[in-house]
Amino acid sequence: MISFVNVEKVYPDGTRAVKSLDMTINEGEFFVLIGPSGCGKTTTLKMINRLNETSDGKILIRDKSIHDYNIHELRRNIGYVLQQIALFPHMTIEENISIVPELKGWDKKKVKARVTELLELVGLDPEQYRNRKPSELSGGQQQRIGVARALAADPPVILMDEPFSALDPISREQLQKDIVALQAKIKKTIVFVTHDMNEALTLGDRVCLMKDGHVVQIGTPEELVNDPANDFVESFLGNRQNVWATNVIEVVKKFRDRMQTIPEATTAEIKSNATIEEAYELLHHHSALRVLRRNEEIGIVTSSMILEFLYDHSKEGGFIGS
């Protein structure tokens, strides 16, 4: 979907911000860029929509060079949440969110309905907030509007630069869940920058760890945790307990008091002492698994149960978290 081929970025003052970057982000993937401050995350993101031009190499979107797209068309099809909030101060929240849909020529009714839908999605009451100015919102609320605006015209690609950094932990977690649910539903390609390893491991289909302008390791959260490429990756991950190695029975226990609807076609089975990682693998092919202990069914497990388990674990500081 988005390919970097030997991409270099040298700023006019000689700073080499990105060095021979080679990677491909897949269609529909939630791809997380993480690394220390100054390692080149924002620079990498901005080269995709040409807010920064590459100094060398090529970036392709759907096999076509970004330079072969009309630049306005390119940007309209790439939602962008900036690291610093940049709402237009003289426009209302509704107007801010409507910019790209209007540029795309959507009719008024459709735009208005979309604004309502998006405000609800980011947890702000549409009637209360749509006519306010950005200055009448808190920093965290403005950040949510930034997210809503990036999603507004339903772009196939969304770039998000630390979009949740100004939010309190509860709102942050809520928005993380919303964005995961949303992406599962609409299958956008999301490139997401964060400083927060727990956020990266929770959200990412794959995580790309950068250092000094180059890639150190790209892999699934499991791969990074279980098989860190070197000491830098390991130290960046911190002293993490591997929750993926937890037995599946822990997930079943957690949901014991909750009614689970068993999808009818569920025939796949897993032993209660198998790991969460093994269950998660199998759940790529099955909507649910029957969990067996000594050949007796003790419950079922689904990927959403596992994800919720991981979230709660991360909240307690246990999930791959120190």
Ligand SMILES: Nc1ncnc2c1ncn2[C@@H]1O[C@H](COP(=O)(O)OP(=O)(O)OP(=O)(O)O)[C@@H](O)[C@H]1O
């Ligand atoms: N316009 C610029 N001119 C010169 N150097 C720049 C410019 N913008 C960024 N840099 C430098 O390029 C490097 C990468 O910056 P970038 O903003 O991509 O880092 P980052 O990984 O997003 O950091 P952070 O996590 O702090 O946001 C840094 O050394 C930075 O100082």
Ligand SMILES: [Mg+2]
């Ligand atoms: Mg940055």
